[in-house]
Every structure is written in structure tokens, then in C-alpha cells.
Amino acid sequence: MAKRVVIIGAGIAGLSTGCYLQMNGYETEIFEMHSAPGGLCTSWKRKEYTFDGCIHWLVGSSPSVSVHRVWMELHAIQGKEIVDFDEFCRIEGRRGEVFTVYTDADRLEEEMLRIAPEDERAISEFMGAVRKFAEFDLPVDKAPELYGPIDGIKFLLKFHPYLRLLRAWKGITIGSYAKRFKNPFLREAFPLILGIDEQCTMVVLIATLSWMHLKSAGYPIGGSLEFARSIEKRYISLGGKVHYNSKVSKIVVKNNRAVGVKLADGEVYDADIVVSAADGHYTIFEMLDGKYVDEEIMSMYSNWKLFPAICQVSLGVARSFDGHPHALNFPLDTPLLVDSENRVERLFVRIYNFDPTLAPKGKTPVILHLPADHGYWTRLREADIQKYRREKERLATSVIDILDKKLGDIASRVEVYDVATPATYIRYTNNWKGSFEGWLPTPSTFGKRIRKTLPGLKNFYMVGQWVEPGGGLPAVALSGRNLAQIICKKDGRKFHAFV
Ligand SMILES: Cc1cc2nc3c(=O)[nH]c(=O)nc-3n(C[C@H](O)[C@H](O)[C@H](O)COP(=O)(O)OP(=O)(O)OC[C@H]3O[C@@H](n4cnc5c(N)ncnc54)[C@H](O)[C@@H]3O)c2cc1C
Structure with missing residues (x-):
């Protein structure tokens, strides 16, 4: 008999987990507190206008990066027109200066040199990193959690120049790199490119601009809710079921095994496996009453910086x-x-x-x-x-x-x-402190792997932006795919994914 999996949350991580588990013969149901899919990946209608609440760029919008395959498997982008912008954004200064952040790396470099010829060295170092990063394509086939020593060696051999690049830039924040520019306008404008906290590691800026350059971080026409609905449709077509307006208040645990969920209205649903694709803090400290934590988890939730x-x-x-x-x-x-x-x-x-x-x-x-x-x-x-x-x-x-x-x-x-x-x-x-993307990827947290399990609790997993520092749609969709592989491996099944 197929194992029954209950998933909490119909955001992109929950839907992705559901799709991949359905593809692999599990019987899944999603409980979502809201009346629509998508979580943060949403839009809302007011009068004749749809206000989009999420996607500015979707990494993997074209096949030039591997995560594109995940969007295809989830039927997220088939038939959607993608807009690839020539301009990422435009930044104006107080004295009439204008910095056009082009998505094409050559034009961007020209533009930066036009503004600040005196900063040629820092500009060329930065743009060199953007171009180099554009050659780096993180494989998505196998969950990193399942890498054995041979996988690790193969990965190192193939990607060592890029890993060197990552190591070199990871420790530098966007704010501190900006200070290297002598030109006052470039120094002011540079940290504004992504519109996020200056404490974020430079890798995020470099990676985003490299994906823009590759034209693989476009905007899907129709917006975020349409995008989420496409994945919801895929999930339902694979046999999944979503219960909306169904807030989970507790994860039911017996003998340190998750055995189901209890909804806010008191109803209980049994499961062989429970996956929380909901907010991390609420999951750990409310649904599980803070009983399954260790020092590492406590330190994360006390010290790590959040997207505001x-x-x-x-x-x-x-x-x-x-x-x-x-x-x-x-x-x-x-x-x-x-x-x-x-x-x-x-x-x-x-x-x-x-x-x-x-x-x-x-x-x-x-x-x-x-x-x-x-x-x-x-x-x-x-x-x-x-x-x-x-x-x-x-x-x-x-x-x-x-x-x-x-x-x-x-x-x-x-x-x-x-x-x-x-x-x-x-x-x-339900996102903790209203954070819009979970953990901010700072020099100290970027690249850190967070376990998808909790210490001492069996048959329970977490996916989504609270276990993938930096969050973002590709990371959370991949989080669900990786978890499905982990569960298949544990059950001795071969993992299947198909378009
Ligand atoms: C303004 C904005 C712009 C963004 N721009 C981009 C972008 O351009 N590109 C990009 O890649 N990413 C972007 N992001 C980030 C991206 O939207 C998130 O990282 C991602 O959607 C998180 O997905 P998730 O499934 O992990 O979490 P969520 O979207 O938070 O989903 C969690 C789901 O669980 C449900 N839930 C919570 N608690 C319970 C409970 N107790 N019971 C039942 N259900 C529950 C919630 O209602 C929600 O549906 C943006 C986000 C925002 C807000």
C-alpha cells in the first residue's frame, strides 16, 4: 500500500514536494491555511487590477540553467511567455546622475565605466566574476544530502574554479564592496541594485546578474498566482489533494514519531510521514512545542539575520x-x-x-x-x-x-x-516576523546546509525557505524535489521525475 504523506502548506515548496512524491507513488495531501495556493508567491485582485506580490525574476526561466528542468517537471512555465528585460533597473542620484543596470554584462560594464572611469579596477573585478559565474551551472539531478564520497569528488573536480570564485566572494557583503568604489554616485547606487539588505553576500548579486546575462531569470507573464496555480494544477493532475482554509495547529507525535496533523478546528489526519512546508519557527516552536531542537537550531533562530x-x-x-x-x-x-x-x-x-x-x-x-x-x-x-x-x-x-x-x-x-x-x-x-524570504544569505550563513529533519523526531521533514538559506522560488522548488529523493532512498525506491 502507498505510504500516506501529509504536507503542511501549499506554497511552492509544499506543492513541489507533493508533485514529486505523487510522481513516485506516494499518496499525499496538502493542508493549507489560506484559500489559495502559492504562499508568498501570490497576487491579488483589486477592482480591475491584479497586484503581483512576488516574482521579479525567476531563475531557470530558460534552459540555460539546470533548474529550468524543475520548472518543466512542475509544469510551471509551459505555455507561458517570459519577459527578459534589457534593463534590470534604473537608479537615479541626487544630482541628476542615472545608472542603468543593464542585464547584458558588456553593456553593464560599459555603463559602470561611463559613470566611474576611476573605478575601472573594481568594476572589472566585479564584472569578471559575473561573467565567470555565468559559466557555472549548479546540477539539480541529485539531492546534495544523498551525495556520497565519489559524488563529492566528481563535483569538486568539475566545479573547483567556481567554488574558488564562491569562496572568494562569499565573505564580502554588497555594502562593503560598494565602499571600494571611489565614485560617490556608484558607491551609493551599487548596493541599491537588488533592493535588499547591504549585509547580503556579494555572491547573490553576482549570481543574479549572471542569470540575467544568460537570460534565464525572466518574468512569466500572468504573474505569481498564475505561476503557483500552474503547479497546483500539476499536483492535482498527479492525484494530489489540497485542503484549503485548513490551518494545522499541531503535528501529532507518538513515541517521537510524527503520525499525523491536528487542524485548528480539531480534526486529526493520520499520516505515515509528515512534511512541513510552512514557516520554520511556527513548525518547530508551535506545531511541535519546541520539543525537538538542539543548540544549532536555537542558535539559528536566535542569531541569524532575516530578510526584513x-x-x-x-x-x-x-x-x-x-x-x-x-x-x-x-x-x-x-x-x-x-x-x-x-x-x-x-x-x-x-x-x-x-x-x-x-x-x-x-x-x-x-x-x-x-x-x-x-x-x-x-x-x-x-x-x-x-x-x-x-x-x-x-x-x-x-x-x-x-x-x-x-x-x-x-x-x-x-x-x-x-x-x-x-x-x-x-x-x-504565517511567515515568522513577516520575513519575505526567510534567512538572509550573509557571509556567515550563505551556503550553510540546514537539516530537513529535527533531532529526535522520526517520520518528519521540513522543506522550503526556512531550510534553504536565501530562499527564493528555485531553491524552495528544489527543496521539495530533493526531499522526495531522500524519502524514496529511505524507502528503497528509485526516484522518478518526468515532464
Ligand atoms: C515581495 C516578494 C518578492 C519576491 N521576489 C522573488 C523573486 O523575484 N524571485 C524568487 O525566486 N523569489 C522571490 N521571492 C521569494 C519567494 O516568494 C519565497 O522564497 C518562496 O515563495 C517561499 O516559498 P515556501 O513554499 O518555502 O514558503 P511560503 O510561500 O511561505 O509557503 C508556506 C505556505 O504554508 C502555509 N502555512 C503556513 N503555516 C501553516 C499552517 N499552520 N497550516 C497550514 N498552512 C500553513 C502558508 O499559508 C503558505 O501558503 C519574493 C518574495 C516576496 C514576498
């Missing part, structure tokens, strides 16, 4: 933005107060003028992400819902005002706006 919480401000604007950059970072005349802990001096605006499926012709979704304090927003929502709503409104109207001055013809064209705060992310995805 954010507010997403989304505007539905009744006009087109032909000729405008799709991603623009610009300085503000007066800092914008986001919450008690965050005041920003720049805005990064994304204009969805490249995806006609998200709004009727002549109308455009415009989206901004702002750093936010999860404690402030969750406390405010609990204490005073009216004030919480007023604060969201204040944020949206401030942003509209700024964009009206910057881009012109915005304020009177806004038909609808929406503000998602860290409290929203927690309510809809």
Missing part, C-alpha cells in the same frame, strides 16, 4: 507608462516615514507596463516595497484596527503624492490602492 519585513504599496493607475523604466529607484526630497522604526530616503517603484494581463489596456499596476517593522504593524492591528487602517492610508497617499511629483499625472489617475503590511504577510502566509 516589508509593506507593499500597490496602486492601480488608469494610464499607460510607455517608455518608462519598469523598475526605478530614486531619491526623495523629504524622507518618507514608514513606521516607528523605518524612514526611507529613496523609493523603488515597479511599473508593470510589461504584463498586459494584470490590468485592462491603458491601465497599469504600480508597486513599491518599503522596509517595515513587523512588531509595529502587528501590535497596531491588534490594538487599534481603525488606526492601523489610517496608517495604511497615510502610507498610500504619501506614496501617491511623491509619485505624482516624480512621474506626473498619477494622483488623479489612481483608481484603487492597497497596502499589505507585515501583519498581512503573517496573516496570509
Whole structure:
């Protein structure tokens, strides 16, 4: 009889785990607390506009990197048009300077040299790394957890030049590399390219630009929820079942074996294996009451840095933005107060003028992400819902005002706006502290492997961004694929994956 596997969470990791286990003869069911698949990989509709909440770049969107195969196996991108941008983003300075971050490495190098000829050395070192990294393609065939000594040696022999490259750059943060530039504008603009914490390792920036250069980190037309729904469809077609509006409150354990899950409404479902593809902190400290931890886990959850919480401000604007950059970072005349802990001096605006499926012709979704304090927003929502709503409104109207001055013809064209705060992310995805991508890959955490099991607990596994430092869609989809291989191996089955 097929083993019964219960999976908690229908984010990309949970759906991927379900697909690969179904391909291998397991009987799986997913319990998802929300009413839709995707988790963080989602979009939402307000009036005529679809506001996208996730994909800016999808690594593996073309066959030039191996993880493409995973998207094909999950039926995630078949039939989808992919947009490969010429410009990754545009960054403006306070004195009229403009840095266009081209996706083509040669154009990008030219652009950086145009801005800062005095920084030729640092630019050429950086661009050399981007080009070199573009030759490196991490194999996805076999779960790293199943590598034996021979696999390890083969890997080292094949990839040692790239591993040297990784080692050399891993210890440098984006912020510290920026300080090497003499040119003040490049020094300011460089850490803004990805729009993430400067403490992130340089490897993330180098890798992202190399995938852009390869045209394998495009945007799938239709957006994030459509993307997630394609994988959900694949899962169901393989015989899987998703229970929505079904929050798991506890993992049922007998004699240190996971034997099922208990839902918030009290119903219990039995399983031979339980997989949590949900938030790591909630899984370990709530669903399992913190009973299966060791020093390493405690240290991670006490000391590791997270991708921060954010507010997403989304505007539905009744006009087109032909000729405008799709991603623009610009300085503000007066800092914008986001919450008690965050005041920003720049805005990064994304204009969805490249995806006609998200709004009727002549109308455009415009989206901004702002750093936010999860404690402030969750406390405010609990204490005073009216004030919480007023604060969201204040944020949206401030942003509209700024964009009206910057881009012109915005304020009177806004038909609808929406503000998602860290409290929203927690309510809809349960992610710890509202983090949008789990563990930040810093010099000390990048490349660290987190076990998919917990000490002392049998028949239980974790997948997704809380066991894959750096998170991101390819990493979490692969997390599910790797786990299916691990489970197959344990059960003495040959692993199958097919398109
Ligand atoms: C604004 C933004 C932009 C991003 N941009 C990109 C990008 O361009 N490229 C990229 O690769 N990645 C991007 N990411 C990151 C990417 O979305 C995440 O790393 C990835 O989706 C995480 O997937 P996951 O399945 O591990 O977790 P999640 O998406 O968090 O899924 C977990 C699921 O579990 C459910 N759940 C939680 N607790 C329970 C419970 N108790 N019971 C039942 N269900 C539960 C949740 O509702 C959720 O559906 C972005 C994320 C955000 C927010």
C-alpha cells in the first residue's frame, strides 16, 4: 500500500514536494491555511487590477540553467511567455546622475565605466566574476544530502574554479564592496541594485546578474498566482489533494514519531510521514512545542539575520507608462516615514507596463516595497484596527503624492490602492516576523546546509525557505524535489521525475 504523506502548506515548496512524491507513488495531501495556493508567491485582485506580490525574476526561466528542468517537471512555465528585460533597473542620484543596470554584462560594464572611469579596477573585478559565474551551472539531478564520497569528488573536480570564485566572494557583503568604489554616485547606487539588505553576500548579486546575462531569470507573464496555480494544477493532475482554509495547529507525535496533523478546528489526519512546508519557527516552536531542537537550531533562530519585513504599496493607475523604466529607484526630497522604526530616503517603484494581463489596456499596476517593522504593524492591528487602517492610508497617499511629483499625472489617475503590511504577510502566509524570504544569505550563513529533519523526531521533514538559506522560488522548488529523493532512498525506491 502507498505510504500516506501529509504536507503542511501549499506554497511552492509544499506543492513541489507533493508533485514529486505523487510522481513516485506516494499518496499525499496538502493542508493549507489560506484559500489559495502559492504562499508568498501570490497576487491579488483589486477592482480591475491584479497586484503581483512576488516574482521579479525567476531563475531557470530558460534552459540555460539546470533548474529550468524543475520548472518543466512542475509544469510551471509551459505555455507561458517570459519577459527578459534589457534593463534590470534604473537608479537615479541626487544630482541628476542615472545608472542603468543593464542585464547584458558588456553593456553593464560599459555603463559602470561611463559613470566611474576611476573605478575601472573594481568594476572589472566585479564584472569578471559575473561573467565567470555565468559559466557555472549548479546540477539539480541529485539531492546534495544523498551525495556520497565519489559524488563529492566528481563535483569538486568539475566545479573547483567556481567554488574558488564562491569562496572568494562569499565573505564580502554588497555594502562593503560598494565602499571600494571611489565614485560617490556608484558607491551609493551599487548596493541599491537588488533592493535588499547591504549585509547580503556579494555572491547573490553576482549570481543574479549572471542569470540575467544568460537570460534565464525572466518574468512569466500572468504573474505569481498564475505561476503557483500552474503547479497546483500539476499536483492535482498527479492525484494530489489540497485542503484549503485548513490551518494545522499541531503535528501529532507518538513515541517521537510524527503520525499525523491536528487542524485548528480539531480534526486529526493520520499520516505515515509528515512534511512541513510552512514557516520554520511556527513548525518547530508551535506545531511541535519546541520539543525537538538542539543548540544549532536555537542558535539559528536566535542569531541569524532575516530578510526584513516589508509593506507593499500597490496602486492601480488608469494610464499607460510607455517608455518608462519598469523598475526605478530614486531619491526623495523629504524622507518618507514608514513606521516607528523605518524612514526611507529613496523609493523603488515597479511599473508593470510589461504584463498586459494584470490590468485592462491603458491601465497599469504600480508597486513599491518599503522596509517595515513587523512588531509595529502587528501590535497596531491588534490594538487599534481603525488606526492601523489610517496608517495604511497615510502610507498610500504619501506614496501617491511623491509619485505624482516624480512621474506626473498619477494622483488623479489612481483608481484603487492597497497596502499589505507585515501583519498581512503573517496573516496570509504565517511567515515568522513577516520575513519575505526567510534567512538572509550573509557571509556567515550563505551556503550553510540546514537539516530537513529535527533531532529526535522520526517520520518528519521540513522543506522550503526556512531550510534553504536565501530562499527564493528555485531553491524552495528544489527543496521539495530533493526531499522526495531522500524519502524514496529511505524507502528503497528509485526516484522518478518526468515532464
Ligand atoms: C515581495 C516578494 C518578492 C519576491 N521576489 C522573488 C523573486 O523575484 N524571485 C524568487 O525566486 N523569489 C522571490 N521571492 C521569494 C519567494 O516568494 C519565497 O522564497 C518562496 O515563495 C517561499 O516559498 P515556501 O513554499 O518555502 O514558503 P511560503 O510561500 O511561505 O509557503 C508556506 C505556505 O504554508 C502555509 N502555512 C503556513 N503555516 C501553516 C499552517 N499552520 N497550516 C497550514 N498552512 C500553513 C502558508 O499559508 C503558505 O501558503 C519574493 C518574495 C516576496 C514576498
